[in-house]
Amino acid sequence: MGTPARQGAPVTLKVDGFDVTVPEGTSVMRAAAELGMQIPKLCASDNLEAFGSCRLCVVEIEGRRGTPASCTTPVADGMVVHTQSEKVKRIRKGVMELYISDHPLDCLTCSANGDCELQDMAGAVGLRDQRYEAGRNHYDTSGAGMLAAGDIRARAPQGDMGNPDYIPVDDSNPYFTYDPAKCIVCNRCVRACEEVQGTFALTIEGRGFDSRVSAGAAGDDFMASDCVSCGACVQACPTATLQEKSVIEMGTPERSVITTCAYCGVGCSFKAE
């Protein structure tokens, strides 16, 4: 969650009126979590280095200009932080509105429905409506052939859907699918591949609405890449962009067990109905 926990000299700051003492180098987001406060976030996760790209975790800090990302901002002695000011709430809502405007609104049939961080964060920031037209990326957001439970290949073979830049669902890996239309480009999969697995199989290519996760050279699918199918990227994904085929076929399990063996140390997730 933001910068991983540090061992350093104790630093005391105030978050929303409450004092908290944490080691030097701790992120503001983690300090707030020590107080039980969950600052909205999308690109940060507990086991990855802070990245600071989604801008959902912005806060106000007295004496500082702007609204820094709490996941990448280290604490300082005497710092006074506001995580729920009207200004940051407005910014977070605007950020979420932009994310949702470029996302297929197929939640009711999406395999991640109820287990989606984008959905959770939209609720957390109070987003109920969005003012922008949906579906601006260059992937299939037409609504036709959206992936649904038990329908892994629904969109893969359908051609360009009338869009010359259409990139279909990558169904090449036997364990998971990659659906570029649902990607929010948070980089968590890329960082998990690097930081957890040490494989460096993934990268982000393109800019703006053309941004997408790429598994190697242009045109490569996951099976043709250096991906070792460890699943670290799938576990890191906050949406249904990288989704286990077992979840697509059978739905989200009621419970999962994660075990870590000495062989690779990634932590395999066994799911039970």
Ligand code: FES
């Ligand atoms: Fe801090 Fe994404 S969670 S910028």
